[in-house]
Amino acid sequence: MVTTRNTREDIVAAAGRMFADKGYHGTSMRDLGSELGLLGSSLYSHIDSKEDLLVEVVDEGARLFLNSSQRAMAVDGGAEKKLRALIAGHVDVVLDHLDVVRTYLNEARMLDESHRTRVVSARDHYESRFRNVISQGVEEGVFRSDVDPKIASIFILSILNAIERWYRPDGGLDRTSLVEAIDGLATSGIQISASRDPR
Amino acid sequence: MVTTRNTREDIVAAAGRMFADKGYHGTSMRDLGSELGLLGSSLYSHIDSKEDLLVEVVDEGARLFLNSSQRAMAVDGGAEKKLRALIAGHVDVVLDHLDVVRTYLNEARMLDESHRTRVVSARDHYESRFRNVISQGVEEGVFRSDVDPKIASIFILSILNAIERWYRPDGGLDRTSLVEAIDGLATSGIQISASRDPR
DNA sequence: TCTTGACAAACGAACGTTCGTTTGTGGTAT
DNA sequence: ATACCACAAACGAACGTTCGTTTGTCAAGA
Numbered sequence: 001m002v003t004t005r006n007t008r009e010d011i012v013a014a015a016g017r018m019f020a021d022k023g024y025h026g027t028s029m030r031d032l033g034s035e036l037g038l039l040g041s042s043l044y045s046h047i048d049s050k051e052d053l054l055v056e057v058v059d060e061g062a063r064l065f066l067n068s069s070q071r072a073m074a075v076d077g078g079a080e081k082k083l084r085a086l087i088a089g090h091v092d093v094v095l096d097h098l099d100v101v102r103t104y105l106n107e108a109r110m111l112d113e114s115h116r117t118r119v120v121s122a123r124d125h126y127e128s129r130f131r132n133v134i135s136q137g138v139e140e141g142v143f144r145s146d147v148d149p150k151i152a153s154i155f156i157l158s159i160l161n162a163i164e165r166w167y168r169p170d171g172g173l174d175r176t177s178l179v180e181a182i183d184g185l186a187t188s189g190i191q192i193s194a195s196r197d198p199r
Numbered sequence: 200m201v202t203t204r205n206t207r208e209d210i211v212a213a214a215g216r217m218f219a220d221k222g223y224h225g226t227s228m229r230d231l232g233s234e235l236g237l238l239g240s241s242l243y244s245h246i247d248s249k250e251d252l253l254v255e256v257v258d259e260g261a262r263l264f265l266n267s268s269q270r271a272m273a274v275d276g277g278a279e280k281k282l283r284a285l286i287a288g289h290v291d292v293v294l295d296h297l298d299v300v301r302t303y304l305n306e307a308r309m310l311d312e313s314h315r316t317r318v319v320s321a322r323d324h325y326e327s328r329f330r331n332v333i334s335q336g337v338e339e340g341v342f343r344s345d346v347d348p349k350i351a352s353i354f355i356l357s358i359l360n361a362i363e364r365w366y367r368p369d370g371g372l373d374r375t376s377l378v379e380a381i382d383g384l385a386t387s388g389i390q391i392s393a394s395r396d397p398r
Numbered sequence: 399t400c401t402t403g404a405c406a407a408a409c410g411a412a413c414g415t416t417c418g419t420t421t422g423t424g425g426t427a428t
Numbered sequence: 429a430t431a432c433c434a435c436a437a438a439c440g441a442a443c444g445t446t447c448g449t450t451t452g453t454c455a456a457g458a
Contacts, residue, residue: 006403025224026309029448041449042404050448106305110225144387151372151380158361159354166353173350181350186384188343204422204437228414240415241438249414 008046015053020102024110061104062122064093069129079137088179090160102164207245214252219301223309260303261321263292268328278336287378289359301363
């Protein structure tokens with residue numbers, strides 16, 4: 001049997017996995033090495049420091065979300081359709097890059113201040129896209145005028161970011177249904193309303 | 200000036216604070232000691248191990264949520280009212296015990312398996328109260344019949360549990376308005392009545 | 399031949415924890 | 429009122445271990 005050698009990308013990927021599972025401080029370089037069949041010290045042939053690994057994983061998370069939201073903003077249609085695209089895009093990023101996302105969401109705070117600041121502002125930028133689309137929807141008259149875009153975007157993102165905590169790919173809920181369910185709660189809530197059409 | 204001595208409860212409280220901020224593995228016993236003006240070793244006059252502190256804080260979190268939900272289930276009224284009581288109770292627990300809740304939500308997974316199992320089942324029990332109330336509401340006809348109680352409860356709890364990540368007591372949003380906003384999105388969504396978009 | 403990736407050994411610092419000792423305090427006997 | 433003692437709380441040093449990282453070597457590909 002031929003064991004291929006490890007690349008730097010293998011190491012970053014494994015770091016994302018382990019940081020997601022056991023946390024940055026809960027993962028040692030020796031842990032990480034043995035995940036790849038290496039000694040901890042051998043990792044330093046590829047990287048300069050442990051923190052670099054965290055920076056790399058977290059930055060990738062930020063980039064994935066920003067790219068996704070940029071694509072969503074480019075779809076034709078009004079606020080309703082754009083919001084749905086933002087939601088669907090977010091779900092895709094979470095499900096396709098679960099480890100990176102979990103590290104991005106839970107371990108970014110372990111970065112030192114300068115790196116953390118950069119990540120926070122990327123996150124703000126991302127969230128502003130949700131805020132703006134909801135604002136636009138209120139102005140267009142498709143969303144209720146008593147909706148606070150700031151609060152509503154936080155709530156929708158809360159649902160989206162929590163997916164990593166409970167969703168299991170083999171759990172009988174496919175991603176289309178998931179998007180549908182989130183969009184459904186966000187737009188219509190759970191309550192019966194006389195003026196709301198049943199489907 | 201009189202410096203009072205530290206009690207065991209002081210230590211548990213400080214542990215909750217530090218575990219919430221820097222994570223369990225990111226907090227050393229020396230860190231924790233100096234937070235209280237003590238050496239790390241001095242903590243062992245009060246406790247047996249670092250993990251005991253985590254167990255204690257996390258258990259308190261579980262207890263707070265279970266008690267809160269028990270009180271909510273006891274209110275008179277239908278599912279709508281009970282759900283609102285569950286939401287308000289959850290918000291109270293989060294805002295009144297922010298450090299404990301943050302440790303409960305983010306650090307419980309660092310517990311060893313036996314402790315973690317117990318905490319997970321407590322959490323399941325808590326979540327089942329939300330699920331049951333929503334089921335009841337669907338049966339009563341006050342919630343839409345196409346609402347999946349399992350999914351809806353997950354989404355509502357996602358919003359509730361994310362509060363610790365963004366809410367600032369001095370941020371101009373009081374807790375009544377917060378409960379109102381959550382209840383509003385959960386029941387009515389953001390969309391203006393009439394029609395769900397065609398797709 | 400030169401470069402690369404991994405190894406083995408080792409470094410100093412920090413980790414959780416233990417130990418023997420000191421300090422302050424509050425109750426009891428004188 | 430004073431002396432004493434038991435006790436809890438904190439200290440400071442040290443334990444064995446693990447941490448992230450550095451160094452030097454060496455085999456295998458290019």
